[in-house]
Amino acid sequence: MTVHDEILTSFHRRAAFDPGMADRRQAGDAPTFFAAGAEIYAQGEKCGSLYTVEFGAVRVYRLLADGRRQISAFHLVGEMFGFETDATHHFFAEAISATGIRIQRTTLLHGDFASALLPMALQSLVRAQEHLLVLGRQNATERVAAFLLDMSERQGGLRRIDLQMARADIGDYLGLSIETVSRVFSRLRQKGIIRLPNLRGVEIVRPQALEDLAA
Amino acid sequence: MTVHDEILTSFHRRAAFDPGMADRRQAGDAPTFFAAGAEIYAQGEKCGSLYTVEFGAVRVYRLLADGRRQISAFHLVGEMFGFETDATHHFFAEAISATGIRIQRTTLLHGDFASALLPMALQSLVRAQEHLLVLGRQNATERVAAFLLDMSERQGGLRRIDLQMARADIGDYLGLSIETVSRVFSRLRQKGIIRLPNLRGVEIVRPQALEDLAA
DNA sequence: CGGTCTGTTGACAGCTTTCAACCTTCGTGG
DNA sequence: CCACGAAGGTTGAAAGCTGTCAACAGACCG
Structure with missing residues (x-):
């Protein structure tokens, strides 16, 4: 801080x-x-x-x-x-x-x-239930890929994502250690799937590759 | 079937x-x-x-x-x-x-x-969010312990639980393989924490020990 | 009594965590 | 403007937990 x-x-x-x-x-x-x-x-x-x-x-x-x-x-x-x-x-x-x-x-x-609240609560419910699938059944690469695609989509589908949060937050969201998160980011970068222009910024270079990984 | x-x-x-x-x-x-x-x-x-x-x-x-x-x-x-x-x-x-x-x-x-629906939807939401903690941050023993306590509570707090579902269902709920679920059940039985009177039935012998494991 | 499905147990492999060292970034103050 | 320190991030090596594969046991049903 x-x-x-x-x-x-x-x-x-x-x-x-x-x-x-x-x-x-x-x-x-x-x-x-x-x-x-x-x-x-x-x-x-x-x-x-x-x-x-x-x-x-x-x-x-x-x-x-x-x-x-x-x-x-x-x-x-x-x-x-x-x-x-x-x-x-x-x-x-x-x-x-x-x-x-x-x-x-x-x-x-x-x-x-x-009545107006119900749709929002249900949106949260569906989001939580979909996240259960990620935490329960997906490996580290799949989790990070799904996370990046989700963040991209929620920020308007742009390729440049502003993550805002630290690796520790991402890890605690995805059920991974910060080291594992960092390693997956590095691997995705080495494969040319993403770029890491700055600490909390991500650019998705090959969205399709990410989609394939998220499966 | x-x-x-x-x-x-x-x-x-x-x-x-x-x-x-x-x-x-x-x-x-x-x-x-x-x-x-x-x-x-x-x-x-x-x-x-x-x-x-x-x-x-x-x-x-x-x-x-x-x-x-x-x-x-x-x-x-x-x-x-x-x-x-x-x-x-x-x-x-x-x-x-x-x-x-x-x-x-x-x-x-x-x-x-x-208006009547909202509380039920919210109950589902809270349940899903609490399950995220289990899937994201708890090990196999903690997951099974939490599951047994949850099932017991939802069946009226009785010691004898009727699980109804197969190990495969429990595994797919807790994000574990059926073998791991089986191994944890066996270990809890060996420690005298639970008894397994029949396939799908569980008796909680020492609830406090389960609570401690669920952390 | 035989077959099938479910559950248990063991051995081993693989993925993730942990521990440690090092690097980078950023804000601050000299 | 640069040096410094703290916080965050990256990378490597080793340990640990869980998954996978396989064999076997038990229950249920015909």
């Missing part, structure tokens, strides 16, 4: 940061800013809000007692998260990079909101 | 089997019977119904091109499944043993049904 991020964190962690727009914030539709690494909510906290990513990216995860972490989902621009079944959160949510989030209290929502 | 099951399958696959109750079937609230192994729906099929298990058990799964299978969920008595985001099913659903299912067409459902 950079010093700039640290300042952002201490100042604006969980606090709306929207200078000159207090009125909009009152109305509940101004985004709240989170610095890289800032906690959005924690396991065990009371819940009752829904979150929409305005910019940046979010990781949602669980921890085991010994510190092992499983990231169940990344949420990118435009995506909604924070669905829960009961009064407390079962997961942690953190900003990956500097992130803006629109927070809506579910208690304040009008009556037929549940 | 036994011969009895085979007959059930050929006769009643996807057909209501509720002699003398055609009127109730017309009303849509009589269960449809499925023999062990019978398909309830298939990937790619048009969907538009929700399914509630009356008795028996169901597996929901996806396949990779080379035949690898990941069971994303088992559904036991009282549980609802079949949620989908768009017009076609993304998964297969099959009866594990002789199973009765109540099928409700979503098009025929009254307007505010979505």
Whole structure:
């Protein structure tokens, strides 16, 4: 975390940061800013809000007692998260990079909101179930290939992907160690399937080759 | 599959089997019977119904091109499944043993049904996300222990569990080979943590030891 | 009683993790 | 502008866990 991020964190962690727009914030539709690494909510906290990513990216995860972490989902621009079944959160949510989030209290929502919510919850469900296939039955190469294609698709199908997250995040999402993630990236680069222009950027050179690997 | 099951399958696959109750079937609230192994729906099929298990058990799964299978969920008595985001099913659903299912067409459902559906969808979502932790970050022993505890809890917290499903199903649910599942069962039996009174039956002798293993 | 399906067990191979060393990047401060 | 330090990333070697292959045992059914 950079010093700039640290300042952002201490100042604006969980606090709306929207200078000159207090009125909009009152109305509940101004985004709240989170610095890289800032906690959005924690396991065990009371819940009752829904979150929409305005910019940046979010990781949602669980921890085991010994510190092992499983990231169940990344949420990118435009995506909604924070669905829960009961009064407390079962997961942690953190900003990956500097992130803006629109927070809506579910208690304040009008009556037929549940109907509008269902499709989003179902989208999350299908995504989670498809990820189960990756974690349960695919090897390291297949996992990374599927991850890159998914990220590409969710960023508009472009060849240049901005990953935003560190190798540790990718590993904890794919159920792999950071070393294995790194090795697969290197192998894909050596085969000319991807390029790694900078630390968190990936360019897909041969999408078809990736698709074949993801199978 | 036994011969009895085979007959059930050929006769009643996807057909209501509720002699003398055609009127109730017309009303849509009589269960449809499925023999062990019978398909309830298939990937790619048009969907538009929700399914509630009356008795028996169901597996929901996806396949990779080379035949690898990941069971994303088992559904036991009282549980609802079949949620989908768009017009076609993304998964297969099959009866594990002789199973009765109540099928409700979503098009025929009254307007505010979505509100009632949301909690069930969210329950499935949380279950899937928790299973991601198991598949991504737990070893074979932890996976089997967590599975046994989950099955016990869902069957009323009893010590005697009726698994119903074969080792292959357990393996494809936990992301393990049938041999590994078998080996873990044997090791737990040798340690006196469980007993295996019959093939598909498990008695939890020392629940605390299982909890500790599930970490 | 024989056949088939399911489950168990052993030996070995293979993939991933772990541990360690080193490199790169980036922000900071001299 | 450059040097420095910390954090993140890469690569190699070895260990460990799980998968695969194979043989065998047991249950169920005809």
